[in-house]
Amino acid sequence: MAVAPPLIAVAIARTTDDERWTAVVTDAESRDDVWWATDLDPAELVRHLGTVERDRTPRWVWWGHDTARALAHLDVRPMRCWDLAAVHRLLHGDWRANAARVWARANDLDSSSIPELRPPDLFSAADDHDPEQPVRADGHLDPAWAEGGWSESPARLRRWNLLALDVLDRQRSLADALASERPAISSTLQAESTAAMLAAELEVEGLPFDREVGERILTDLVGPRPRSAAEEVESVAQRDESVLRHVPDGPSYDLRSPEQVKSMLRRCGVEVPDTRSWRLERLVDAHPVVQPLLDWRKAERMATTFGYGWIDEHVEPVGSNLGADLAASRGRLRGRWSSSDGAAGRMTATAGLHNMPAEIRPAVEAEPGHRFVRADLGQIEPRILAAVARDADLARATQDDDMYAPVAARLRVDREIAKVAVLGAMYGQTTGVGAEALRGLEREYPTAMGFLADADRAAQGGNDLRTVGGRLVRMSSGTDGAAGALSSTGSLGAAVDDGADRSRAAARGRYGRNAMIQGAAAEFFKVWALLVRARTATAATDARIVLCLHDELLVHAPDDAVETVRAAIDDALVEAAARWSPAAGSGVRFVADTSIIRRWSDAK
DNA sequence: CAATCTGGCGCC
């Protein structure tokens, strides 16, 4: 049995904007400072933190993203973490995990009474609160502390660490209380915390992006970069005209307004309830305006969401670590990352990192002397279903590289039907081609289907759920839960069980059933990604994860390290399956497809 | 005026 690593709190802050640092490192057991210093240059700080990491291999405790981001900025890469905000999000299903909310929850305070930070005014003189005291008389954190005041002096950093350790104790005891119901929860909390560190690293690292390639692609799709506002207006007008010239003379229509597009189509004799592309695609023969409209939509989206402005805003030059002449157009595409967001705790990212159109992906290109090692998990959700439901029959199917093949054979249907049915069961879809096969699934895999039905039923009833790893998925109404938008709004007084109510309940059911699978898949993915992170960022290989995409990893590695990285990724998958306790002993096999490529678009 | 909602669409 391994000895648990020591828990050590860390708080760091820049003293001025010229890169001097203050740091306090506090031992959780003794509540004594392991080390503190002020007016440090970054190299000293990094050396000290590295010494603690190496000599004591601690689990680092900190409040949240600020600290993780600062560590990532310093290129300090702790291997074991406890991020109070990440743990809070998981335990309480509350994604607005700022320090005040984390503290309030850990201390059983009502989050609706959290004080707001107010600018100093005439009344502040009447406030007898001591500014050096972080906790107010009502038990809440002083908002001035919570929103940055903690970083103003070494004494405050130390105090901030002690408060963090108090929260840590409360979080650990809550996790202990949940452990009988969710045995994986402790390891989930550790993985989620280290994933928060990875998210901060992804923000700093950025995704290698070649602006010249990107702009060339854009030129093909939406025309050359406008050189003036007038040219911009002209190009927009031309794009609009390519659609509007097919419309009979009459009023003008704004193609960006769905209502007006509906009117426009009506004038052309095409009546539609909405103008979604899948609907219009069936009507391309109904009127010559339909196809140009579809083309317009595609180009317009490219020009607005992923156009020149997008590149200008999110791609930064890599700087001096490459020869300027060698890579003038080389940049890094950066967005903000969250390690666990939304219903099921998936990673999310801004700046289009998670929904970049395939057409643009050739611009994501490894830097000179480097390649990408790309890996994606195969059929992750049905494999996760087999594991979390502990369905032995479905687990047997996962032995196949293509698990839909044995499922199809057992149901005596085509593979495509089996696939649609399995996915539909996890999404809550019960109509269409998969409907008949769904009944086959219920007959042949009653354990897995029963698991989904249980989650569906519980969620329909408004009961909160927990993923297998322990993440709370809130179904109750209120302002906290991600399911707020789904909660029933109508039936307060004269409750009428009408169609709208049933439809909302069904939506909650689908949401809940899917959250159990998507959430567990996210938890498994993070275990895998973190093992890859730990194994590939050694001095020998110095590879970096540059993108996490739900079931896909992109690692940027020096040419001579790519084979080592590939092997590490494959080993990490085997290890993740053994370490992630819901899978351990379930008989479920996980598979990944790994390739070594120059451009992201080269795979698949 | 900003904040929020809605339709639409990219990706998984």
Next chain:
DNA sequence: AAAGGGCGCCAGATTG
């Protein structure tokens, strides 16, 4: 009987 999960982002429309 019917029931399509998640995210971020854009633009227009609406609300406060």
